Amino acid sequence: MDDIQEVLWQQFEIEVSEHLDILERELGSPDNASAPDAIATIFRSFHSTKGLGAAMGVTSVEALSHSAESLFAQVRDGHRALDAGLAETLLQVVDALRAMVPEAVAQRGDATERNDLLELLATQGPISSSATANRDTAGSGDALDAADEGIARIADRLAAVMSDLVAALMPDCESDALRRLDDDLLELDEAIGPLGLQGLRRQLRQLSRAVRKEGPDDPLIRGLAVALGTVEELTGRSAGRRELLSHVAQRSAGKLLRACATAAEWLMEEADADQAIVALRDAADHAGLLELPHSVTVLTLASDVLQRGTPTEITRQRIGRIADRIGETAASNPPSDLAAEDAVRFREMLRAGGLADSAADLVERARQLGVSDLVLDQPSDETIEKLRSVLDDPNLILLELEANLESDSGLAARVATWIGDNADPLASRVVASGDVPRTRLLVATAARPAAIKADLNTLDPGRGQLNVRICDGHEAEEAEQQAAQKVEEIVRVPARAIDDLLDRLSELMPVAAGLEELAGEDRLEAILRSGGAHQGLSTELLAEAGTGMADHRDRLRTVADDLGRVLRGLRDATMDLRVVPIETLFNRFPRVARDLARSQAKEIRVTVEGNDARIDKGMIEQLTDPLMHMVRNAVDHGMEPPDEREAAGKPRHGQIELRAEQRGEHVVVELRDDGRGIDATRIRAKAVERGMLRQGEADALGEDAAMRLIFEPGFSTTQDVTQTSGRGVGMDVVSSAVSHLGGSISVSSIPGEGTTLSLDLPLSVALQRTLLVELGPQLFAIPDRRVVGIVRANGGSTVDLPNEKGVPIAPLGELLGMPGGDDVPDERLVVISSGGRSLGLRVDRILRRSDIFVRDTHPAIARIPGLGGVTHVADGRIAMILDPDGLIALSERDAGQL
Incomplete structure (x- = not known):
């Protein structure tokens, strides 16, 4: 439980x-x-x-x-x-x-x-009643107070007469009690008139007539209880509602039990469902009077299920058992409601079992998806129940397969095996095709259309014996073309379960890589030849042993390749579980922008475009604050007041666009505004004023380099400190957070026209493709997406690239304060890039590319500039993950640049 x-x-x-x-x-x-x-x-x-x-x-x-x-x-x-x-x-x-x-x-x-x-x-x-209207339109506070006092007196009077009302509801009520109640109701009617409580007055008049005749029915009492509740809400005093409902509970409990028993009896005996519907609705009414909300919901849903069509035997029995359970639960003193978890479970049972659609409705739904009339002609109850489950399950699709299975035993065996492994049969028919009978099968499968198409090559190599049609509302060819773009349902999986799976997978990946390396080595053969020659073994014996080793190595390579392929597939599938639509993040910001704009008397429109881009769920929270800074800055710094915009020839409403685009294994997020833009000249001046640059250095800065000054700690061009900005905290936080996620940030702006901030982010922070390098005994991993290329060093302090000249070179050991291990480092350089800036890294050895899982970084390591995380690789060694942004910043600092 x-x-x-x-x-x-x-x-x-x-x-x-x-x-x-x-x-x-x-x-x-x-x-x-x-x-x-x-x-x-x-x-x-x-x-x-x-x-x-x-x-x-x-x-x-x-x-x-x-x-x-x-x-x-x-x-x-x-x-x-x-x-x-x-x-x-x-x-x-x-x-x-x-x-x-x-x-x-x-x-x-x-x-x-x-x-x-x-x-x-x-x-x-x-306005709930004319009394409220009268109170709202009263001409003075005294009139309002008088109305309040009048309603309060009515509440007290109602509470006082409730005992007489309850007595009048008893079957053996004496005439004196009825007369007293009638007098009380008349007095209340006269008192209520001036106050305008017409709803309550109408209920009491109906009650008075009912008391004098056959007695009030349940709907009337329920309406009175609602009216009394309104009076109690208006006055904060008791108007007798609880006493009335207490009496109702005593009377309704027995009626609820009888109604549930009647419904169950009708359903179990397969009698007319209309009688069961009446009993269920009667039970729901009494459950409402008893204030049993879960029971009301389930009973109402059950009656709706029966109302929608002829129920199956399974559905009838299911509803009968539910009615019995509600009756048993309500039999306590006082009557008890269904537990919340039982109510949820029963609702799901009802929806799954019959909300639904009758057999004819289900067949029609299947036909609309493209299932042929023949295969659904006179379906059995079992077929209908299976069809119901399939149509209600977004992960399943219907397939029609047609082939001459009687004359081709091989094809029949392959189809039977495929169905046994991948599908659930629903129905089958034999159809005449000329003189050859063909079998038509309707099956349900969770396989994707693209996978089904691939399996056809195995089932029917000649592609002439087996016809397969995907029944999803489109023609098969169109469905195949769109299969890769089909939107998939999201299965809710606890995040910790996915993280646990990734942890296990991260332990397997290095093992597989190690096996692959081992399979590629031929050192044992060399040792055998050397040792054999030393021991005087014959050439024939050595050749035989070498051949055996080569065979074992080939088999080991095959195993390593298969394991690597399976693990890569498992890795990709697992990563799909971690990514979520980026709208999950974006939808938080339009309101933030509008609230801030409203507080500053600015007018803006915010548009969000996710473009179906997805991102690692683990990055959502880490990106929230950076994007929040960006959005607030766009409103506070970038957007002009309406009058200023109008004077500049712009629309009064400013425009802010937040959009994302998925490009392979990374996502580009852009925030654009059509505000006042960023003036690079003003940025240079502010940097000189704050002592961050000398005048000559500022003048020498290019446009892009000047723009990047906004990401420096403490930098702000705002003169006034507000609740939102001017404290020099914000864009440096954005830059640091994006860098920590393995991404980069760039800015472009045209004064008077607007600004665009662009974030280039990996699809996932958990898995990264890296280039492994060594510095002495220490292994480092460089995010591959930030590696521009590997070039040969020319002995100078810069290196030229095909599209960039004068890229500075820096030894990795000097940047990190670590000595290099080799006297002669690798003659090649690893060129990295971030935000339009490049750097050639000199290392001892360049090894290979490898997929790594990024583990949580110890705070002490996270504080080291130039390092972004830690992982382990195939041979069990620990690799430090380099942060290209941090390395470039260290290089510029050492060079006296910004």
Whole structure:
């Protein structure tokens, strides 16, 4: 049970967070949020969050989401516009829910109520009655106070008469009690009239008529309870609602048990489902009166399942067992609700088993995907149930295979083996094709279309005997062309599980590399020849032994190659689990930019384009602060006030674009604005003023080098210190963080037109392709994507590249304060580049390229300039990962440059 609870709470946090991300994205773009699709999305997300809170018993989340949903319903129904003020209020709700959910998850219970926001939403919400309208339009504070006092007196009077009302609800109520209640209700009616509480007045009049006739029914009592709740909310006093519901509970508990038993009986006996639907809805009504929200949800869903079509036997039995379980749970004193985890489980069972679609609906859905009529003609119950599971599983696709399996036993065996390993058969038919009968199979598989296409070469080498059609709503050829671009569903896996898998894989990769190196060595043969000659062994014996060793080495190489190939595939598949859409990160920033712009009376529009780029999940949090600095700087430094923009011939609204593009194994993130831009001349002057450069050095700086001064610690061109900027902290943090992730940052700007900041980042920080070099006994790894090339040294202090002249050279040992191990270092240089700057590194030996897993770096190592991490390689040696940005900065510092 503890494991189930853990999973439920994790799922609750994940799903609510997803809805909150959607809300923040939609509400953060007021221009787009008024579109019908956006309005529907916002309403649905608040509604879903409310439901999730109710399912887990987090009433604070349920209540706040419900209030926001009710308020936003006015927008959905066209009664009010989604203006900036309302959007801001709802975003405050989103922020509060973000804080409440972790609190609830941490203590496995309710979170702190946000009464301040509930009151704020109430002030902006719909007018619940004419009494509220009268109070709002009262001409003076005295009139308002009088109305409040009048409603308070009504609440007290209602509480006082509730005992008479409860007595009147009893089957054997005496006539005197009915008369007293009738008099009480008449007095209340007269008192309520001037206050305008028409909803309550209507409920009491209906109650009065019912008491004098056949007695009030459950819907009437439920409506009265709602009205009493409204009075209690308005006054903060008891109006007798609890006493009324207590009586209702006593009466409804038995009705709930009987309704559940009736529904189960009808379902188990396979009688008319309509009778079971009536019983389930009756049970849901009584569960509502008993305030059993989980039971209400499950019973309502069960009746909907039956209502949608003819249920299968499995579905009927499933709903019958659920009804029995709800009845057993409610049989306690006082009646108990379903546990949250049971409610979630039952809802999933109902959705999986029948929400759904009747047999005819399922067959029609399959036909729309391209399944032929013949193969689905008169499907069995088993086929329908399998089809239901397949159509509800986004990881499965339907295939139709057709071949003459009777006359080609080899093909039949291959197809049977493939289906046994890769698919689940759903149905089969024999069709006539001329004089040759052919078998048509419908199967479900998790294999990707591209993999299926590849398997056809094995199943049907001649490609003439087996026809395969992918049933996904497109023709097979079109589906194959689009298979590589098909969006895949995300499977939620705990991050620690992926990290554990990567740790195991990181231990295997060096072992495989070591095996590959060992398989490539022929030292044993040389030793055998040398030793054999020394011992006087015959040439024939030596040749035979050498041949045997060569055979073993070849087999070892084959094993090493196979192991390496499998591990590379496993590595790629594992890395796919770590990467997430970069929108996960980007969606946080539009609201930040708009809030800051609003506080500075600036007008901006923010656009975000992820372009399906993905990035290592481990980098998301590490990039949040750097990108936050960049976005805030774009608003604070870059964007002009509206009047200034208008005077310069620009639109009043500034434009900020945050976009990403995936290029192979790295991702480029760009932040563009059309603001005032960066003036390189002003940067040079500020550097001289701060003593960072002498005037001559500043004048000699090129445009790019001058721009890079903004990444120096403590550098700022802002004169005024504000809450946002001017303290000289920000862009150096950005540069350091990007460098730590193995990326680079560059800046380009045109004064008066805007600025572009570009981050070039690896797809993953966990896995990197590197070039291994040695300095003495120490092994170093240089990120391969930062290696421009390997060139031969010319003996000077610079080296020329085909597209760059005068690249400075620096010994790696001098930069790191380490001695070189060889008197004669490698004649070749490793040229690295970062942010448009290049450097030739002189090392002792250049070894090979290798894929490495980056491990957590000890803080003491992380503080060393020029080092970016640590790993181990095939022979078990420790390799230090070099930081090209840091090395270039060290070289420039030693050369007296910036």
